[in-house]
Amino acid sequence: MPIPPAILTPDLQTPSDSVYPSPLRQTLAQPASLIKASSPQTHPDTVPPPTTVIEASKRLAAWTAVDRHVLPECKVIGIGSGSTVPYVVERIVAQGKARNKDRVFIPTSFQSKELIVAAQLLLGDVDQYPVLDVTIDGADEVDETLNCIKGGGACHLREKVLAEAADTFILVADYRKNSDVLGKNFKQGIPIEVAQFAYAKVLQNLHVLGSPGAVLRMAKAKAGPVVTDNGNFVIDAPFPEEMMRDPYTLLTRLKMLTGVVEVGLFCHMAKAAYFGNQDGSVTVKWHDGRIENVDSGHSPLPRPIDAPQPQHPSGDVKDATNGVGSLKV
Numbered sequence: 001m002p003i004p005p006a007i008l009t010p011d012l013q014t015p016s017d018s019v020y021p022s023p024l025r026q027t028l029a030q031p032a033s034l035i036k037a038s039s040p041q042t043h044p045d046t047v048p049p050p051t052t053v054i055e056a057s058k059r060l061a062a063w064t065a066v067d068r069h070v071l072p073e074c075k076v077i078g079i080g081s082g083s084t085v086p087y088v089v090e091r092i093v094a095q096g097k098a099r100n101k102d103r104v105f106i107p108t109s110f111q112s113k114e115l116i117v118a119a120q121l122l123l124g125d126v127d128q129y130p131v132l133d134v135t136i137d138g139a140d141e142v143d144e145t146l147n148c149i150k151g152g153g154a155c156h157l158r159e160k161v162l163a164e165a166a167d168t169f170i171l172v173a174d175y176r177k178n179s180d181v182l183g184k185n186f187k188q189g190i191p192i193e194v195a196q197f198a199y200a201k202v203l204q205n206l207h208v209l210g211s212p213g214a215v216l217r218m219a220k221a222k223a224g225p226v227v228t229d230n231g232n233f234v235i236d237a238p239f240p241e242e243m244m245r246d247p248y249t250l251l252t253r254l255k256m257l258t259g260v261v262e263v264g265l266f267c268h269m270a271k272a273a274y275f276g277n278q279d280g281s282v283t284v285k286w287h288d289g290r291i292e293n294v295d296s297g298h299s300p301l302p303r304p305i306d307a308p309q310p311q312h313p314s315g316d317v318k319d320a321t322n323g324v325g326s327l328k329v
């Protein structure tokens with residue numbers, strides 16, 4: 001079956017518009033169970049349903065991937081970063097205390113460390129556990145052969161280490177990230193983590209290499225640049241489509257630039273990518289080229305507020321929000 005083109009509405013041209021939830025920032029979108037779990041008295045038993053189609057799509061992808069890849073024999077598990085990953089943790093917690101008691105969870109960022117701790121799972125680090133059974137992570141965009149852009153949340157150095165250290169690396173995302181060529185949907189460019197003192201030199205290199213639009217990523221709630229969990233800066237470097245069509249070659253050229261710590265292009269790493277769709281199905285792209293469309297069996301998606309409203313035989317309009325209140329896509 002052909003891969004459906006990513007569906008983007010005009011106000012969703014940047015799939016990385018997501019927030020990066022942390023239990024420390026309770027105002028951000030996050031499953032309430034994970035926020036509550038940071039208090040030892042509460043336990044994440046009840047999870048409110050997502051209230052947007054995009055959030056529901058993330059959850060579908062995450063839950064389906066966990067059900068298929070976080071198997072009883074998986075004992076060392078890498079936890080990615082971003083707004084889809086809380087649903088991964090939520091589903092792992094739902095496997096129960098008995099299943100999780102002899103597992104260790106390795107974070108890819110401050111955010112995912114907080115998720116692990118809040119969910120009362122055992123925290124480890126990759127220097128203690130250099131071989132992982134499975135790592136599940138989000139993505140900013142995934143192409144036909146499972147190359148992907150990561151680093152929208154500036155966590156791609158640790159994310160790549162845990163992806164490489166894992167026997168199985170799985171991507172989870174909503175339908176907007178499902179693409180044929182990298183850079184078509186995620187337009188802000190390839191995230192490149194650089195040593196602070198080298199950033200101006202690397203920017204110069206990138207301009208010459210074919211990315212005149214490369215810029216230092218600036219922080220939103222702080223004056224000055226984004227500083228990663230590793231104390232480095234991030235450059236976002238958009239490249240023309242002809243270069244993005246061969247991401248591996250581009251990756252090797254970028255990695256050769258002195259001062260570059262890691263590049264947010266993940267090539268030939270993932271075994272499968274799970275995309276939650278608007279219709280409640282999940283598209284799975286496998287590393288061998290297979291494409292599967294599965295009925296997730298999980299709870300239905302909320303309907304967009306502007307979707308055609310089903311009519312009762314009486315002519316009454318049904319609740320277009322499936323009882324979840326105001327929705328946005």
Ligand SMILES: O=C(CO)[C@H](O)[C@H](O)COP(=O)(O)O
Binds near residue numbers: 150
């Ligand atoms: O690479 C990442 C962080 O560095 C994220 O995995 C990526 O940005 C996807 O995030 P989200 O699940 O919020 O769409």
